[in-house]
Amino acid sequence: MQTCIVIPTPLRFKTFMEIALEVTFSILDPVTHNNVKRLLNRVPNNLSTETLTTSMEEKNQIRECLNAFKQSRTYYWVREDFLQELKDLEGQC
Numbered sequence: 001m002q003t004c005i006v007i008p009t010p011l012r013f014k015t016f017m018e019i020a021l022e023v024t025f026s027i028l029d030p031v032t033h034n035n036v037k038r039l040l041n042r043v044p045n046n047l048s049t050e051t052l053t054t055s056m057e058e059k060n061q062i063r064e065c066l067n068a069f070k071q072s073r074t075y076y077w078v079r080e081d082f083l084q085e086l087k088d089l090e091g092q093c
Contacts, residue, residue: 020069
């Protein structure tokens with residue numbers, strides 16, 4: 001089943017998710033890590049709103065990555081705009 005994720009600022013989204021992936025590398029299983037990384041490669045490097053079509057499995061893997069990231073120390077040190085990205089994304093997953 002296909003679903004969509006609305007990304008208000010793709011460039012910031014990619015940066016945030018790259019940080020989350022780096023922090024959770026040792027926590028996530030390799031398949032989840034690679035799938036989220038592959039999904040990020042589909043996101044364009046621009047500043048205008050994008051809608052990304054994903055599978056439910058990809059959404060679940062993003063959610064898994066975000067949940068693991070929220071358990072890290074790094075989560076408490078990221079900028080406020082990245083935290084807003086996380087909240088926006090969690091609401092869609």
